[in-house]
Every structure is written in C-alpha cells, then in structure tokens.
Amino acid sequence: MKHPVEVLRNFTQPDDEMLQQSEVQLGSFQDNKILFTGPFPQFADPFATEWAATIATARLNLPDYVSVTDQSIETDALENLMEQGRSLFQTVILYVQLAFPNDPNMLKLFGQAQYNQARASHLKLPVLLRTMYTHASKPEYKTALIIKGLTEAQINMLETLAASIVTQNVAQEKSKNERSLAASDRIAAMNAVWEKMSLVCMCAKMVFQNDAAKYNLFLLTNGEAPKSNDATPPD
Numbered sequence: 001m002k003h004p005v006e007v008l009r010n011f012t013q014p015d016d017e018m019l020q021q022s023e024v025q026l027g028s029f030q031d032n033k034i035l036f037t038g039p040f041p042q043f044a045d046p047f048a049t050e051w052a053a054t055i056a057t058a059r060l061n062l063p064d065y066v067s068v069t070d071q072s073i074e075t076d077a078l079e080n081l082m083e084q085g086r087s088l089f090q091t092v093i094l095y096v097q098l099a100f101p102n103d104p105n106m107l108k109l110f111g112q113a114q115y116n117q118a119r120a121s122h123l124k125l126p127v128l129l130r131t132m133y134t135h136a137s138k139p140e141y142k143t144a145l146i147i148k149g150l151t152e153a154q155i156n157m158l159e160t161l162a163a164s165i166v167t168q169n170v171a172q173e174k175s176k177n178e179r180s181l182a183a184s185d186r187i188a189a190m191n192a193v194w195e196k197m198s199l200v201c202m203c204a205k206m207v208f209q210n211d212a213a214k215y216n217l218f219l220l221t222n223g224e225a226p227k228s229n230d231a232t233p234p235d
Contacts, residue, residue: 007184010191022193026051028217040203051196058193061186067179074172081168085125085161099144110135122169126162133158
C-alpha cells in the first residue's frame with residue numbers, strides 16, 4: 001500500500017500576494033482572451049469562470065494564524081488545569097505529612113514518588129490525581145486528613161481536575177488535528193489557483209512572443225519556473 005501523499009505548496013510567496021497576483025492576471029487574461037483561445041482552445045469559456053472560482057474558493061480558507069489562535073486557547077486552558085492539579089497535589093501531600101508524620105509509606109501511597117515524572121505530563125498527572133483521590137476518599141485516611149484541615153471539597157476536586165485535564169487534553173489534540181487538516185485544505189486550494197496561473201504563463205510566452213509588454217503581464221513573480229499538472233502547453 002502506498003504511503004498517503006502529502007499536499008505540498010507549489011509556490012513560495014505568501015498566499016495573499018499570490019491571490020492578488022492571480023486576480024490581476026485573470027483581468028489581463030480576460031482582456032486578451034481572444035488571443036489565447038485561437039492557439040489554445042481550452043482557454044475558451046468557462047476557463048476564466050473556473051479560474052475566478054478557484055480564487056474565490058481559496059479566499060474562503062482562513063489563514064493559519066486563526067488555527068494557531070484556536071490551538072493556543074486550548075493549550076492555555078490545559079496548562080491552567082495542569083497548574084491547578086499540581087498545586088492541589090502538593091496541598092494534599094502537605095496534609096498527608098501533617099496527618100501521618102514521619103511515615104514515608106503514606107507519602108508513597110499518595111504518589112509523592114511519581115510526582116516528578118507526572119507533573120508535566122498531560123497523561124500521567126490525571127492518573128496521579130485519581131490515585132490520590134482514591135486513597136484520600138478511604139475512611140481510614142479521609143478522617144485523619146480532614147481533622148488536619150483538608151476539606152472534602154478539595155478531595156473531590158482531585159477527581160474533578162483529573163477528568164478536566166483529560167477532556168482538555170483531547171480538545172487540544174483535536175485542535176492540532178484540525179489545524180493540520182485546515183492547512184492541507186488551504187494549500188490544495190491555493191495550488192489550484194497557482195496551476196491556472198502557471199498554465200496561462202506557459203502559454204503566454206507563445207501568444208505574446210512578439211509583444212514583451214503583454215507577455216510581462218503574465219509573468220509569475222514567485223521566482224520559480226511555472227508549475228502545472230500539464231507537462232506541456234495544451235494543443
């Protein structure tokens with residue numbers, strides 16, 4: 001089975017510059033359409049309409065910074081929950097030390113040994129918080145912790161934060177995937193515009209071989225050779 005083909009950008013200039021260039025060239029093409037359709041019949045209608053449609057479709061794709069902003073919002077929310085989780089974990093550990101002084105086994109039971117590995121992990125910290133919640137909810141430990149000042153709300157918050165971190169982590173990953181898909185769709189739409197421009201540019205060299213001024217109207221400003229799905233100009 002072949003590896004899925006990645007959609008690659010066929011041009012190097014910024015999207016908005018390429019689209020503006022395409023619209024200008026489309027206008028020049030329409031002004032000179034009769035000169036193109038003689039040697040190249042495929043440029044007859046509805047070629048210009050289709051070209052305009054590819055530009056309109058490409059403009060519907062939002063720029064990448066929109067996806068970046070959405071992703072950063074999800075990431076910030078996740079990191080805020082992670083910080084709350086770390087703070088609450090340390091709070092409970094303090095009460096474990098007060099309730100069970102000089103008892104390293106209790107600290108191990110409540111997960112202190114796993115904290116350094118889990119503190120920055122979106123996957124491990126929720127597990128650690130749930131483990132702590134399970135032990136803190138047991139009557140033989142809960143009573144001693146509450147006597148020292150830990151509240152039942154704080155104990156319940158361990159499970160709440162664990163669930164929230166898991167949910168928010170999924171939201172962040174979904175945002176990353178959506179950004180990747182949006183980028184692929186945007187590149188494909190922009191490439192469709194570029195292909196129209198490239199094809200016209202190739203053919204303009206023949207159409208205006210005796211008119212450099214008009215040929216220059218169709219030169220690509222990308223600094224690259226024209227690229228198109230067609231290897232040669234149309235018959």
